[in-house]
Amino acid sequence: xxKYIDQGKKDTRSGFGxxxxxxxxxxxxxxxxxxxxxxxxxxxxFIGNNPxxxxxxxxxxxxxxxxxxxxxxxGKIPFTGTFANxxxxxxxxxxxxxxxxxxxxxxxxxxxxxxxxxxxxxxxQILEDIGLMKMLPGMVVINPCDYNQTKxxxxxxxxxxxxxxxxxxRPKVANFTPINQKxxxxxxxxxxxxxxxxxxxxxxxxxxxxxxxxxxxxKGISVEVINIHTIKPLDKDAILASVxxxxxxxxxxxxxxxxxxxxxxxxxxxxxxxxxxxxVATNDTFGESGTPEQLMKKYGLDDTAIINAVEKxxxxx
Amino acid sequence: MSTQQLQDQVIQVRxxxxxxxxxxxxxxxxxxxxxxxxxxxxxxxVMKHDTNFKMDGFNEDLFFLSNGHIxxxxxxxxxRSGYFPVSELNTFRxxxxxxxxxxTTHEGLDGIRIASGSLGQxxxxxxxxxxxxxxxxxxxxVYSLHxxxxxxEGQIWEAAMYAAGNKVDNYIATVDYNKKQIDGATDDVLPLxxxxxxxxxxxxxxxxxKQGNDIDTILKALAEAKSRTGKGKPxxxxxxxxxxxxxDFMMGTHAWHGKAPNDEQLxxxxxxxPETLGDY
Numbered sequence: 314x315x316k317y318i319d320q321g322k323k324d325t326r327s328g329f330g331x332x333x334x335x336x337x338x339x340x341x342x343x344x345x346x347x348x349x350x351x352x353x354x355x356x357x358x359f360i361g362n363n364p365x366x367x368x369x370x371x372x373x374x375x376x377x378x379x380x381x382x383x384x385x386x387x388g389k390i391p392f393t394g395t396f397a398n399x400x401x402x403x404x405x406x407x408x409x410x411x412x413x414x415x416x417x418x419x420x421x422x423x424x425x426x427x428x429x430x431x432x433x434x435x436x437x438q439i440l441e442d443i444g445l446m447k448m449l450p451g452m453v454v455i456n457p458c459d460y461n462q463t464k465x466x467x468x469x470x471x472x473x474x475x476x477x478x479x480x481x482x483r484p485k486v487a488n489f490t491p492i493n494q495k496x497x498x499x500x501x502x503x504x505x506x507x508x509x510x511x512x513x514x515x516x517x518x519x520x521x522x523x524x525x526x527x528x529x530x531x532k533g534i535s536v537e538v539i540n541i542h543t544i545k546p547l548d549k550d551a552i553l554a555s556v557x558x559x560x561x562x563x564x565x566x567x568x569x570x571x572x573x574x575x576x577x578x579x580x581x582x583x584x585x586x587x588x589x590x591x592x593v594a595t596n597d598t599f600g601e602s603g604t605p606e607q608l609m610k611k612y613g614l615d616d617t618a619i620i621n622a623v624e625k626x627x628x629x630x
Numbered sequence: 631m632s633t634q635q636l637q638d639q640v641i642q643v644r645x646x647x648x649x650x651x652x653x654x655x656x657x658x659x660x661x662x663x664x665x666x667x668x669x670x671x672x673x674x675x676v677m678k679h680d681t682n683f684k685m686d687g688f689n690e691d692l693f694f695l696s697n698g699h700i701x702x703x704x705x706x707x708x709x710r711s712g713y714f715p716v717s718e719l720n721t722f723r724x725x726x727x728x729x730x731x732x733x734t735t736h737e738g739l740d741g742i743r744i745a746s747g748s749l750g751q752x753x754x755x756x757x758x759x760x761x762x763x764x765x766x767x768x769x770x771x772v773y774s775l776h777x778x779x780x781x782x783e784g785q786i787w788e789a790a791m792y793a794a795g796n797k798v799d800n801y802i803a804t805v806d807y808n809k810k811q812i813d814g815a816t817d818d819v820l821p822l823x824x825x826x827x828x829x830x831x832x833x834x835x836x837x838x839x840k841q842g843n844d845i846d847t848i849l850k851a852l853a854e855a856k857s858r859t860g861k862g863k864p865x866x867x868x869x870x871x872x873x874x875x876x877x878d879f880m881m882g883t884h885a886w887h888g889k890a891p892n893d894e895q896l897x898x899x900x901x902x903x904p905e906t907l908g909d910y
Contacts, residue, residue, distance in 0.1 A: 344765070368761065371795070373788035379751045380792070383694075383758020386743050387686050387766055391758075406748050407785070411755055415735045415745045 314530045315505050317489040317523050323460035325481035325517075326424045330355025331460075332467025333392060333422075337363045340390065343471055346381055347394040348374045353483075354394035354424050378404045381419045382411035390471060391419050397426035397480055398439040401446055412476050413449040420470050421446075422479045426456070427567030428595070428612060429517060429605040430483040438600040444572020446478040447545045453477040453498060454545040456566075456574075458519035460488040462542060465496035473498055480516065482567075484605045487520045490540075499543045501551035507537035510623050511555040511562040515541050515574050518565035518593065518614060525619035534623065544574050549581045556582065561589045561626040565619055567609075570594035589629040591622040631674050636845050638906035639674065639710060640666045644876045645909060646706035648899045650722040651890040657723060657731070660886035661777060662703035664808050664843070664871040669707040671848045672773060676856070681712035683740035691770050692759050694744060696752020697777035697806065698732040699888070705729050709910075713741035716910040750783025752776065753803055757793050757864075760801040771859055772801045779811030782820050787832070793864040794833030802855045804867040807842065810884035825868055835863040842869035843876075876903055 336343045337359045345359050346368045360367045370377040374395055381391035393400065400423035401408070412419045428438050447454045455470065455477065457463040463481050470477045490502075504519070505526055514522040519540045526536040537555050541548065556562050562582070564575035575592040582588045595612050609615045631639075643666045651657035673679070677691040695704050702722065709716040714728075721727040728739040732747030744755050756774035763770050780786065793801060805825065813819045822828075829836045835858050841847040848869070855865045873887070874880025877899040891899055 366765070368796075370792065373785075373792055375751075375785040376754045376757075376788035376792055379754030379785070379789075380758035380761070382744060383755035383760075384762045386692065386759045387688065387762035389762050389765065407751055407754075410745050410748045411751050417744075 314526065314536070317504065319487035319489050321488055322485040323488045324483060324485045325457060325460055325463040326353070326483060327355045328457070328460035328463030329422055329424065329467050329479070329481055330358060332464040334358035334362060335464070336468055336471040337366065340471055342388050342390050343392065344368065344384060344389045345392045345394065346370050346377050348372055348377050348399065350395050353396070354422070356394055374399045374404050375407050378407035379411045382415060382417040385417045385419060392422050393419065394422050394424070396437060397423035397442045398437055401439065401442040405445060409449060413452050416451060417476060418474050420477045420479060424481055425483045426480040427482060427517065428600045428608040428614065429567065431605045431608065432602050434602040435599040440569040440595050440600065441572060442480060443544055443566070443568045443574065447577065451476060452545065453543070454480070455498065455543050456480045456516040457542045458516055458540055459486060459490050461490045461492050461494065462496065465494060466542065469496040469498055482517055486517055489520060499546040499548055501548035502540040502542070503551065504538040504540050505536060507535040507559065509535045509559060510627055511537045511539060511559045512565060512619065512623065513539045513541050513552060513562060513574070513578060514565040515544060516567050518567055521614070521616045522565055522619055524616040525623065528616070528620055529623055534627070536623070541574065544577060547577050547581065549585070552578055552581055553585055556586060556588045561630050563591045563593060563619060563622045563626055565593035567614055568594055569597060571597055589626050591626040593618050593622050633845050636670055636674060639670050640845070641876070641903045642905070642907040643670060643703060643706045643710065644903045645900055645905060646719055647702040648877070648891060648896055649909065650702045650705070650719055652896040654723040655890045657702055657890060658699040658888045659702065659890065660873040660880060660884070661697065661700040661806060661808070663875050663877060663880065664873045665700055665775065665806050666703050666875065667843050667845055668775070668804065668848055668869060668871070669703055671845060671852060673707050673711045675849060676852045677773065678770065683713060685743060687743065688766070689768055689770060692743065692772045694752045694756045694759070694772070694774040695733060695746055696774055697749065697780050698746030701729070701731065701733050704733060708741040710907070714739065719910045749777070749780040750785040753786055753789035756801060756803065757789055757798050760798050763800055770800065771856060774803045776803060776805050777811070778805055778807045778809060778822060779816055779819070781805065781822055781825070790829065790832045790834065797862045798864050799860055799862050802859065802865045802867065804869050806871055807868045808871045808873040810873050810887065812884070812887050814884055829866045833863060834866045835861070836866045836868060838868045840870050842871035878902065
């Protein structure tokens with residue numbers, strides 16, 4: 314099985330910050346907006362380089378989304394920055410009408426997604442954002458897995474014309490994808506090759522899946538791990554090709570099982586090749602305060618949960 | 631255009647509004663009629679704009695309709711300004727039309743740059759467009775129109791605070807101040823209080839314009855507002871209008887906010903506004 318090395322733990326939000334600085338240099342039409350969370354979103358480098366292209370919005374998230382929509386008229390490419398909760402649910406109607414329905418080239422960049430922002434608790438955690446955003450017609454939904462991939466994704470979405478939701482997190486996690494790996498929107502990455510089970514993971518759960526795969530490999534179970542950084546549009550060919558080989562699948566995400574990646578994949582399988590599937594996701598619940606590790610364990614989102622799900626799904630074949 | 635020519639277009643626009651909403655027995659004639667003079671003046675006399683429509687609108691003045699439900703007057707004025715054939719007004723609210731119930735970019739109707747209908751978003755959108763014009767080094771003006779009831783939306787005040795705090799001074803927001811909304815008088819539904827004092831307290835330059843359905847008054851107000859741009863403050867026009875203006879039985883009431891006339895009412899409304907530029 315192919316091994317992946319942690320190059321040193323880093324937060325995905327810093328990958329966003331680095332990517333934003335890069336696109337700020339590369340394209341003078343890129344502008345950034347932030348609702349009073351510059352430090353949390355790691356936007357300082359962009360601001361330092363391009364003060365005239367940075368817009369401090371204050372705590373006006375609804376205003377920020379509609380302002381971003383307006384800024385596209387005249388060729389700007391706005392990147393909005395706030396927490397995932399305030400990037401989606403709080404401003405859903407603004408995104409729906411002014412950005413998605415109006416087909417505006419806005420990049421909604423959302424940090425502190427999922428449970429792993431930790432101690433702030435459920436008011437600031439969000440486990441529903443993938444569902445909210447994937448339901449909007451025309452919206453691209455991306456959840457990269459580590460620092461390098463988040464930086465690459467940030468650069469890729471600047472090139473893509475159309476509304477995008479980019480979701481990333483707060484904690485420092487393993488950074489294991491190759492530096493400067495090309496990021497193709499909508500193209501899944503096969504990380505390991507296997508024949509007994511497919512694990513399709515997104516975001517922080519990709520590393521957990523690789524850890525689980527190692528343990529399972531030692532038990533003689535051959536695991537194919539797929540990193541699906543783009544939840545919409547979904548790379549269904551990659552999923553169908555893999556399950557044709559393995560005959561069962563585990564989906565893993567830091568999100569509610571309602572509305573998440575797992576449901577999108579279940580639809581693809583139901584329509585094309587009904588396959589046993591287990592869901593590593595939260596079970597229709599809010600989060601709570603705690604350290605990221607404690608929360609991932611309690612809510613069943615760690616490598617142990619993935620191993621259990623694999624064993625269960627193989628038994629259903 | 632002379633005042634008479636503008637008035638002729640207003641009368642034709644009134645006929646368009648009545649005929650559009652009558653045909654599909656739905657739509658919003660009251661607010662549309664109240665803003666006919668304003669939009670006719672804006673598109674014919676005030677804005678520098680190109681009817682060969684380009685979304686980016688470089689070096690053009692831009693207009694955003696935030697209270698999207700008055701789409702009939704917007705569509706009529708756009709068509710009669712040359713953005714699309716007036717015959718297309720005949721498709722208002724019909725299946726497969728570009729003239730959706732509320733304005734949208736989705737069907738590719740020339741002249742429209744953002745969807746509106748869900749209220750309170752257009753001021754922020756206009757501010758965004760105004761910021762881009764500043765970044766692009768343009769000496770142009772962005773305009774928006776809002777219902778007075780729409781000012782009950784919280785986002786308006788986020789936007790108002792932002793625009794003043796950041797000196798968005800290439801922007802003129804107009805409030806259709808008819809003091810009525812669907813459920814009744816704004817004073818009964820949710821009082822707006824002293825709007826002039828509110829906008830001034832937020833840091834805006836405010837013009838209180840009493841005769842908002844008088845063409846010369848509107849032209850004078852828009853010229854005055856334009857002269858106040860570029861001075862560090864966003865500009866607001868509180869345009870006192872009459873809902874249903876020009877159709878006597880639709881005036882002085884909120885009843886025609888979202889109700890279409892029947893056959894007899896249409897005939898009476900048209901009789902009060904004889905054809906000027908030709909019906910579509």
